[in-house]
Amino acid sequence: MSFYQQCLGGELKMMTFGESPMGAQLPAESQQSIMHAQLVTSDFTMMASDSMQGPVINGNSVNLSLNCNSEAEIDGLFAAIAEGGQVTMPLADQFWGAKFGMLTDKFGINWMMNFERAPQA
DSSP: HHHHHHOOOOOOEEETTTSSSSSSGGGGGGSSSSEEEEEOSSSOEEEEOOOOOOOOOOOOOOEEEEEOOOOOOHHHHHHHTTTTTTEEEEEEEESSSSSEEEEEESHHHHHHHHEEEEOOO
C-alpha cells in the first residue's frame, strides 16, 4: 500500500489485526497482517486487507481498473505502477476513443488503465 501511495498520492491509513480489538485472540503470525488499509485521494478511495484464509497465491484472478482524468495522469500513473513490474499492453489509443494499457505490478497485481478522450465533434 505504501508503494501505491507513492504512485497514486493521497493519505494512507492502516491497522493491523494485532491493533484491532480481536488482536489478542489471534495467533502471533497474524498480528502484523493488515486488517484495514485505506488510501484516500481527492478522486477515489482504495481499500485493501490481508487475507487470513491461508497462503496467498498470485494469479490472474483479479484485475484493478483505474480510470484517469487526463493523458498526463494516465502516463504518469502507468509509468509509476509499472516500475519493477511488466507491461502487458503498452498505453495506446484504442478504437473506443480512449488511451488504454495493461500491466502487472511488482507484486503480481494486474492493472488496466483507461483515459476516456472527449468525443470529436
